[in-house]
Amino acid sequence: MKNYIAFVFDASWNTLKGLWVTLKVLFLPSITVQYPTEKIVPYARFRGMLAYDAEACIACGMCVRACPSKCIALAKAAPAPVSAPVEGQPAAPAAKPKIEWYTIDYGRCNFCGLCEESCPTKPKKALWHSLDYEAIFSTRAEMVRRWKRGDDLWGTARKTADGQLAPITDQIHIQSVPVRK
Template identity: 45%
Template sequence: MIGYFQTIYRGFADTFKGLAVTWRHLFKPSITVNYPLAKLKPYERFRGALLFDAVTCIGCNLCVKACPSDCIALENQKTPEGKKIAKVNWYSIDFGKCNFCRLCEEACPTKPKSVWHSLDYETVFYARNQMSRIWQQGNPWMGTYYDAGEKIYKTPEGDQIPIEEIPSRR
């Protein structure tokens, strides 16, 4: 009988011990961020969505070979005689396959880097064809995707972090 009451007492006492831990947090500032309104900025080395600059790229194929999931493809521009030159005609990254492993960025020999991870963690794709980003000369860093229905290249949709505003570690 005494043991029964002891158990009840211990149950209550330890519950309050736990509650005391929680209670202390009522007087501390919140550690969460009101996300869509306030956004955290990732660290400088953050590996976000890949960006590409068609102007600096020399079409050396090193990123294609460095990619473990085979998601990068490119085609060099050609002279009228059919000789390849150090400039890309088109460049594509399939984000459906991308591992975000930084190997392509490390392999890129140009300075500044032609392909690099941005700090953008809000990349969204509304359809499968949008996952394959294509860059041609004159396209923005974020690239375009091909709309097979309308047969045109479109800029990616969605509420994304404006990339030009974030200092990238290019």
């Protein structure tokens, strides 16, 4: 009888200890999010999908040389014609080179960040890792993003059956998703 009472007491005590742990966390804020309508925004130094701004790019090719995976390619636009100097006026500064097209093959990218580090454009960066960690690829060809002047930060890809370049409409912009603080 004595052993039985000790057993019941021990089991009850352990049950109460478990319930106390549950009670302690019951009213704390939840750490789970309602994915995909709600997402956790990564830290500022997170290396997400590369975004590219063709207007800020000066077609220097530093990112191409820095990339260890050889996944960046570009073509410079033809230089603008230089107007003849006007007598008595300072010569117009040479126009910065512009890009004709620019591509990144995400199938080969290892998100090392060396291209962003090597990009000399300041204060507005031409190439940087965004905070976006989601991308949808259905085919190998879709992994090659291509930009030209006038495209948005996500560029275009061959998403249609006929292989035509189409804007990226299914890229989820993490910054525009409700954030759980």
